[in-house]
Amino acid sequence: MRSLLTIAKRDLSAFLLSPLFFAIAGVCSVVWSFTYIKKTIDFAYRSTSPKMIGQELPTYFDAVIVGHISTVNLILLFAIPAITMKLLAEEKKTRTIDLLLTSPLTATELIMGKFIAGFLLTAGLIALAFLYPLFSMLFAEIDLGLIAGSFLGLLFLGASYVAIGLFASSLSSSIIFSFIFAIVLNLFLWLLSQGTLYSDNGVLLATMDHISIGENLFAMVKGQLSLSSLVYFISLMSLFLFMSQKSIDSKRWR
């Protein structure tokens, strides 16, 4: 446990002292600021439009915040691999992995230490994304429960992306490879449900919906804190953390 925290603390401070994390956070906030303000203005325009008289208006949450979460997810899909790409690949590139693998710690402690560092940074990005809805609460009525559910959903999503990125980073000493491979894996899981758009096979559709990261995220965003979504995210995380651990162990035993 002590080694795990030692690893997490080192990686966290290395990130917070380097410009990379702040550059990523900067890009995220620029994109989110632009899209969130645009969505809010669009909502205000539609609400006051004469065409909408007599029609039922969507809530602020459905019209703006759900769209914002979709944008946040899209950005995290690229931003998290940029954080995780260095976690193990750089250790291999600079040979500091020699120190880690000859120290008295297990591959599980190493992987979990890295995961915690990556997750805390991701949680920082997600907290940044939630400043916008929280600020909106000053002038709009928004259900705090829905916000909390969405935040939790994004935390689970972020943790899954971190586990995937960590696995990609464990495969090679190339940081670029880790970055691209993590994005490919994230996109694959995101687009699983899109692949069946033109299918009418009910079983296939239901299966793809169950294993698509997007469907499970929006189940949580819509306030359905379902056990199946939680199990889905925890399983996904565990699978990739397990594979990362095996990947590191295989270096010892190869």
Place this chain on the structure above:
Amino acid sequence: MIQVIGLGKNFAERKAISNLNFMVEKGEVVGFLGPNGAGKTTTLKIITGFMPSSTGQVLIDGVDVFEAPLHTKKCIGYLPEQPPVYTDMRVESYLHFVARLKKVARDKLAVNVDYALEKVHLKDVKRRLIGNLSKGYRQRVGLAAALVSKPEVLILDEPTVGLDPNQVIQFRELIVSLKGEHTILLSTHILSEVQATCDRIIIIDQGEIVAQESLQQLHTNVQKELRYKIKVKRKQSDLHKTLQNTDGVNLVEVKGAFLEVSFAPTKLNSEQLAKIVVNSGCGLLEFSSIKNPVESLFAELTRAKEVQV
């Protein structure tokens, strides 16, 4: 302290090392010699628990490295060829990080870090970023990291590669100062380094041990036979024949412009040999003793292998 029994490692079809057997006693400094690609680093990585062996076992103080890796890794300080330092950390915080990784007790952290800084003379740069330090200083930081847990065993893989001559001398002095406190296995292909620091040598070539001898033994063996290098102005072949027929001369070899003569000091001495050369009228230009026993043994053993291949 270190016991290597029947150690072998294959990378796919290629045999990196095979059937290595040796022991390093407590407090001993042993030089692990071999040409590039001989299998030195592979052996050291197996001993440190970085990678497993294909056959055989390694015991550290009687405990198997593969069965109880967490225990044995605590006893070993390892300095790989490229020091495993984080360039974005300051020297002191890096050593704290390594000490925590090596499971040094909390109350001993500061004392151990101080010990390592003191031993490796890094106090002046302890607040500097490792990335801003020179190669020599980084190497020292790597050695300090290997020392910070005060391990019983120190494994150093080519620690002086890339250092300038002054740094090499300082490094050797440092290793000599560590004698007795730690059991040291020092891998190198720089022979003078071994002579300056080690009690015993193990020579490995193409994955096999070709010699294990104490330096004292090596010097005694060498004294049984003296070797001299002679350069003459003319008629080298005549001198070659004369020397071959001289009583007491064991071997005369032509090495480029030089003749290398081996003789038994009981039957002939260097003064007599010099007289023979001068009297031959070949025009003596150079007459010197070859005194490096490790170099001779190393060349002899590793060259013999090359010829066989």
